[in-house]
Amino acid sequence: MHDMIAYAWLIPAFPFISFLLIGLGVRLYSQKLAGIIATLSIGASFACALTLAITYFGLAPDAEGLRPTLVPWSFIWVDYMEGLRVNLGILVDPISVLLMVVVTTVSLLVHLYSMGYMKGETGYGRYFTWLNLFTFSMLGLVVAPNIIQTYVFWELVGASSFLLIGYYYERGAAVAASKKAFIVTRFADLGFLLGIILLGYVGYPLYQGSGVEGQLFDYTYLTNPQNITALVGTGFLGISLLLIYMGAAGKSAMFPLHIWLPDAMEGPTPVSALIHAATMVVAGVYLVARLFPLFSTTPDVLEFVSYVGLFTCAFAAIIACTQDDIKRVLAFSTLSQLGYMMFALGLASMDQPLGYVASMFHLFTHAFFKALLFLGAGAIIHAVHSNDIWHMGGLKKLMPVTHLTFLIAVLAISGIWPFAGFFSKDEILLAALQGGKNIHFIGGLLVAGLTAFYMARIYFLSFWGSPRSKGSSHAHEAPLIMLIPLCVLAVLSLVGGWVPFSDYVTIGLTEHQGGHGSSIVPILGSLVAILGLGFSWFVYGRGESARSDAIAAKWGMVFGWIKNKFYMDEVYQFITHQMIFRFVATPIAWFDRNVVDGAVNLTGWLTRRASSIFTLIQTGQAQTYGVWFVVGTGVTLIMLWFTKG
Amino acid sequence: MNLYHFIIFSLFLFSVGIYGVLTRRSAVGILIAIELMLNAGAINLAVFNRYLAPDKVDGQIMALFVMAVAAAEVLVGMAILIMLFRRKKSVDIGQLDILRH
Numbered sequence A: 001m002h003d004m005i006a007y008a009w010l011i012p013a014f015p016f017i018s019f020l021l022i023g024l025g026v027r028l029y030s031q032k033l034a035g036i037i038a039t040l041s042i043g044a045s046f047a048c049a050l051t052l053a054i055t056y057f058g059l060a061p062d063a064e065g066l067r068p069t070l071v072p073w074s075f076i077w078v079d080y081m082e083g084l085r086v087n088l089g090i091l092v093d094p095i096s097v098l099l100m101v102v103v104t105t106v107s108l109l110v111h112l113y114s115m116g117y118m119k120g121e122t123g124y125g126r127y128f129t130w131l132n133l134f135t136f137s138m139l140g141l142v143v144a145p146n147i148i149q150t151y152v153f154w155e156l157v158g159a160s161s162f163l164l165i166g167y168y169y170e171r172g173a174a175v176a177a178s179k180k181a182f183i184v185t186r187f188a189d190l191g192f193l194l195g196i197i198l199l200g201y202v203g204y205p206l207y208q209g210s211g212v213e214g215q216l217f218d219y220t221y222l223t224n225p226q227n228i229t230a231l232v233g234t235g236f237l238g239i240s241l242l243l244i245y246m247g248a249a250g251k252s253a254m255f256p257l258h259i260w261l262p263d264a265m266e267g268p269t270p271v272s273a274l275i276h277a278a279t280m281v282v283a284g285v286y287l288v289a290r291l292f293p294l295f296s297t298t299p300d301v302l303e304f305v306s307y308v309g310l311f312t313c314a315f316a317a318i319i320a321c322t323q324d325d326i327k328r329v330l331a332f333s334t335l336s337q338l339g340y341m342m343f344a345l346g347l348a349s350m351d352q353p354l355g356y357v358a359s360m361f362h363l364f365t366h367a368f369f370k371a372l373l374f375l376g377a378g379a380i381i382h383a384v385h386s387n388d389i390w391h392m393g394g395l396k397k398l399m400p401v402t403h404l405t406f407l408i409a410v411l412a413i414s415g416i417w418p419f420a421g422f423f424s425k426d427e428i429l430l431a432a433l434q435g436g437k438n439i440h441f442i443g444g445l446l447v448a449g450l451t452a453f454y455m456a457r458i459y460f461l462s463f464w465g466s467p468r469s470k471g472s473s474h475a476h477e478a479p480l481i482m483l484i485p486l487c488v489l490a491v492l493s494l495v496g497g498w499v500p501f502s503d504y505v506t507i508g509l510t511e512h513q514g515g516h517g518s519s520i521v522p523i524l525g526s527l528v529a530i531l532g533l534g535f536s537w538f539v540y541g542r543g544e545s546a547r548s549d550a551i552a553a554k555w556g557m558v559f560g561w562i563k564n565k566f567y568m569d570e571v572y573q574f575i576t577h578q579m580i581f582r583f584v585a586t587p588i589a590w591f592d593r594n595v596v597d598g599a600v601n602l603t604g605w606l607t608r609r610a611s612s613i614f615t616l617i618q619t620g621q622a623q624t625y626g627v628w629f630v631v632g633t634g635v636t637l638i639m640l641w642f643t644k645g
Numbered sequence B: 001m002n003l004y005h006f007i008i009f010s011l012f013l014f015s016v017g018i019y020g021v022l023t024r025r026s027a028v029g030i031l032i033a034i035e036l037m038l039n040a041g042a043i044n045l046a047v048f049n050r051y052l053a054p055d056k057v058d059g060q061i062m063a064l065f066v067m068a069v070a071a072a073e074v075l076v077g078m079a080i081l082i083m084l085f086r087r088k089k090s091v092d093i094g095q096l097d098i099l100r101h
Helices: A010-029 A031-058 A094-117 A124-142 A147-165 A172-210 A225-234 A237-251 A260-266 A269-278 A280-290 A299-320 A326-347 A354-384 A400-414 A420-434 A438-463 A480-498 A520-540 A546-563 A565-617 A622-643 B003-023 B027-052 B058-088
Strands: A070-081 A084-092
Touching (some): A010 A094, A010 A124, A031 A094, A084 A147, A094 A124, A094 A269, A094 A280, A094 A354, A094 A480, A124 A147, A147 A172, A147 A260, A147 A269, A147 A280, A172 A225, A172 A237, A172 A260, A237 A280, A237 A299, A260 A269, A260 A326, A269 A280, A269 A354, A280 A354, A299 A326, A299 A438, A299 A565, A326 A354, A326 A420, A326 A438, A354 A400, A354 A480, A400 A438, A400 A480, A400 A520, A420 A520, A546 A565, B003 B027, B027 B058
Antiparallel strands (some): A070 A084
């Protein structure tokens, strides 16, 4: 059993092999078999990840309560020169093990669910190929022992996300959404890359100076306190971390780089559950957590991270209250929850790691209940054939299992005891209170209330009242293979919060931060959540739009602003089309067409003119050539004569 | 009569050959001029043999080789010219400019 740590490389290997196998071969012969192989490979990965977690967390923590950071398997991938080597390998530490378990669990369930959900689609095999590629890339990202590997897999994850959002490539909206997601995150990754380069530029000379044999320029080096002190001394750490954070903000859809995530809902619903809710979007949070020892030395950057997180958290929650597309509501709620994670991370420090623990805890619980919400929404969409919550209603009786699991997820995300969200959200709020950040505490509390309100809104509108469309009156329960993942996730959402999380994942000082010291937080948190639920019931409980329309009419202008997502898309449209395209891209295009292409054409024209002159000496007459030959020989002889001495 | 007379003679012969190759219109004339150049070379071989290494025969053997090669070359050259004449009804080298294209 102990060997599992040494064999941790199997975890990303399974999906990779399966990706190659089904992508290049099986898919062409049997779509059904492709799905089965894909699911089995993730199952094998999941089993390995679980064994790894049991083995790893079974290791006794050291005197300070920390578990070791291991690199059980790695090889030199690129060997630039003496000392400058990039390795590809597996890093095992608490957060990577945590993420491996989360990714493989959700991925396995989503694969299972997809076998039902995607049944009969033409691109069934292609879908599973990309899903496997995604899982492999995400696992590779999670276990990366150095920032280069992180970056490579970071891009792979982005590419597979692009492929899956654009899965329905006949639909214009899906193509546009996939491009948007790719371009926005790619733009953010520009910052990430610059950050890496800057970090390498200032960090590498220090690394060379340290001269430890066999030590690579990787995370174990970067997070070593001594080396951090040296890095801080260069004065460039802050700016490079800010740039790296830009990449993280793009992937985790922090304001103002959030615009791609709601549109990413054009992909198949299980993809939204896996990539755009539970795993890929937390990559940014994970990156910040991975580099947290560095971030903790730059309080300004952390504070920025925290405020951006808080703003995104509130901003997205407000928008979520007004959206009618069930998946968009969930997308905005994802944004909001990512905001929670980021602002909790921003509140932490090496002395007060509660925010860090809370952030990782929320990542863990959120993955389950948000995947559950999406898969539940998928089941509803599957039955009703519409994304619009006003076309649903009365599904409580028609889809009892989906109803129950969805209810559990709604309660979990709203933070009702004893569901998972209650514990993790509590810890975040507690971290804010302990850190003395009243703005964060109050903001977090209000957003908790809003979360309860909008989640209950979609719950009431889809399950209560009476059917509001033909689709919803003829809805039927999803097939068993889709219900199993729902039930498993419901159980995880129920028990996920009871995990003694801070015993497993922590950083810096590990003396118990009094996780349950303050009773005011859970009481306030529950109160706000119940208020939110109650108000939602008051407005939407009857499954009618009368009360909500009244409120919308009363707030007219403000409501319109929120409903249109504060016109962020339009702002981007204006900036890109009216400003960047017109004043930057158009002149550059002119320059390219006229000056650059002109120069190319000029050289071509000159060459042709010159050659048309020189063709005149090509007479085709053997005797003319003979004359040249004799003259040439004569000249050569004369030259030899004069140079022989 | 010494070595220099013979060398000057063969130089003259060779120059006549070059002049012929570069100026004759008729392909047959060019072939004949080439023969002159080859013979200039053969004379040189024989003469150097005679004056520089009189007790050996290497140069004379080479001269015989040159004659044999010249005969073979004329054979091939004439065959080409005959084929050319069949197609073009002329052996005027000035009309043969397909190398230009």
